[in-house]
Amino acid sequence: MNTIHTHYRLSHRIEDEAFSLTQASQCNLYIALSQKAIRLAVVNLERNKFVVLEDYELITVFSPLQVGEQLRLIAQENPLFDQQNWKNVRVSVSNPHFTLVPETLYDPAHQLDYLRLHSDLNPQLDDVMCFRHGGLEAINIFALDNGLHEALREVFTEDNLQVVHLTSSFIRSVLHQSPRMPLRSMFAFVERNFVTLLVVGPTGLEFCNIFQYVSPEDFIYYIIFIMQEQKMNPEQETLTVWGDITHDSALFHILQKYIRHIKLGKKPSDAEYSYKFHDLFEHRYFELYSLHLCE
Incomplete structure (x- = not known):
């Protein structure tokens, strides 16, 4: 008997009339997973066009294991998951457990060691990927x-x-749009309770990290702190x-208060x-669209 309860709701859905599941072999399926949402998009590769978007809000979900459970439940009801003929299925995961290592220093045998320097992870519960x-x-x-990986x-x-x-x-998309900038700029991707910050300058990527926030005051603290650390004004x-930010949100209002x-x-x-x-x-x-650049 299935004892897993439904803790999601479909908050938004778009489908182009020209799209059909019979076109799956000509399409990529993109999925963005976080603790607050499961989002899907389909892009037709022959037309290089996004034709489907679905946004599932997760409710009272507190762990990656629960995200995996909700993914299974969505898959049972959603025809997009029945189709196994996609050209590619590309998934992004959002969590604080990552590190960037120069390719010249990288040794695949030491992936776990690199990550342990920056993250408190459990090798029994986490799979290390690159x-x-x-x-x-x-x-x-x-x-x-x-x-979640098993799901x-x-x-x-x-x-x-x-x-x-x-x-x-996020890095691929930002650098693709702005590969070399004459002035240093900061870029932020906002999720509920997490913000990812990049700093890009004339030499390319200079900073990348993820911060967890609870309040708008936490949110702006990290942004101003990193600006100061990076000697930005x-x-x-x-x-x-x-x-996930709007013009009328508390997050946007506090940004306007401190950043010109x-x-x-x-x-x-x-x-x-x-x-x-x-x-x-x-x-x-943006997290869905940017997966299109992760060849």
Whole structure:
């Protein structure tokens, strides 16, 4: 008997009329997993166009294992998961357990040792994975809860499944749009209770980290603290923001109070989007769109 209870609700769904599951072999399926949401997107590779988006809000979910349980429940009801003929299935996971290591220093045998320097992880509960950033000449080493990993492998075959860390897709997308900047700039991806910060300058990526916040005061503290540590001036430098933030939110209001130049980011321009996406805020669902750049 299934004793797992449903703790999700479908908060948004878009599907282009031209899309059919019979096109799956010509499409990629992208999935963004966090403790607060499971989000899906489909891109038609022949047209290079996003044609499906689904956003499931997770309610009273407190652990990666529970995220995996909800993923299984969604998979039982969602036809997108019945289809195993996708060209690629690419998944991003959001958690604080990651580190970037220069490729010249990287030894696959010591992945766990690298990650232990930066994260409090349990080798019995976490699988250690990696993603190579060719342009950065760096390796992103990250942890994936093995219960969540098992759920993914139950739902999809290993043949076309690729798992990356949220920071990898964020870095790829930001650097692709702004590979070399004459001035240093900060970029933020906002989730509920987590914010990922990048600093990019003339030499490329200079800083990347994830911070957990509870209140707007926590949120702005980390941003101002990193600006100060990176010798950036909140009165001069620009902060570009994507993610779960709106103009009328407490987070945006406190940003305006302390930082002079704030702008909401746009969707990556390397793909087309069904006209049904046009009503969405440009800065939302960036974690899904950015997976398109993680070849």
